Amino acid sequence: MVYWRLPVGWKEHTVSEGIHPEYFDVDVRCACGATWKTRSTKKELRLEICSSCHPFFTGKQKLIDTEGRVERFMKKYGAQTVEGQKEQLQQRKSKSRGRKSATLPRVSG
Numbered sequence: 001m002v003y004w005r006l007p008v009g010w011k012e013h014t015v016s017e018g019i020h021p022e023y024f025d026v027d028v029r030c031a032c033g034a035t036w037k038t039r040s041t042k043k044e045l046r047l048e049i050c051s052s053c054h055p056f057f058t059g060k061q062k063l064i065d066t067e068g069r070v071e072r073f074m075k076k077y078g079a080q081t082v083e084g085q086k087e088q089l090q091q092r093k094s095k096s097r098g099r100k101s102a103t104l105p106r107v108s109g
Contacts, residue, residue, distance in 0.1 A: 022041065024043050031046075032053035
């Protein structure tokens with residue numbers, strides 16, 4: 001084990017007074033209804049999304065529509081899944097293989 005020694009003449013630094021913000025004990029409230037206590041420089045915290053309702057943490061997809069963006073996206077791209085995209089890719093590959101073999105000239109040797 002290695003033990004570190006404090007340098008000679010080292011003094012413990014104290015925090016300057018009057019320059020640090022005041023901390024409050026607050027209840028954080030999410031739009032999903034989850035609440036918890038923490039400390040903050042603000043007296044009140046309200047969140048739109050938290051770890052209880054965020055898709056990354058829950059594994060569930062939750063769409064928050066802002067000015068019809070979701071409808072425009074769904075209209076343009078539709079409800080695509082990974083499996084559906086893989087099937088489309090395989091179909092494209094099989095179609096392109098058939099075309100290439102039919103369009104390439106045969107070389108007689």
